[in-house]
Amino acid sequence: MWVEDWAPRAACRDQQPDQLFVRGAEQNKAKQVCASCAVRTECLAEALDNQIEWGVWGGMTERERRALLRRRPNASWRTVLEAARNGQDATV
Incomplete structure (x- = not known):
């Protein structure tokens, strides 16, 4: 099921934003926060569809x-x- 209002459910919701906007090896720490996030897919889709650069x-x-x-x-x-996520092939 797709979660429309995903941000309140994000694993990073209690993180300082500066911890997610880092460079180099620090990005691996930020990615670890995402690893167990229940709304990781929705977050990624938001960033890709809106071409968020940072x-x-x-x-x-x-x-x-x-x-x-x-x-x-x-x-x-x-x-x-x-x-x-649903095991289907999406054609664009």
Whole structure:
């Protein structure tokens, strides 16, 4: 089930924002917060669909998200990720 109002359920909701907008090895610590997050997919879709450039979102760094966006520039990431979660193939 897709969670529309995902932010209040995010594992990072009690983190300082500065901990999620870091560089280098610190990004791995930020990604660990995402690892067990119940709304990780919704967070990632938000960042990809809105082309958010900075920070760790849905367990992915800026560089990782840019790579996905280059591969599927016209994708609706919510559709893609929701279909993947449901075991379906999403065509864009």
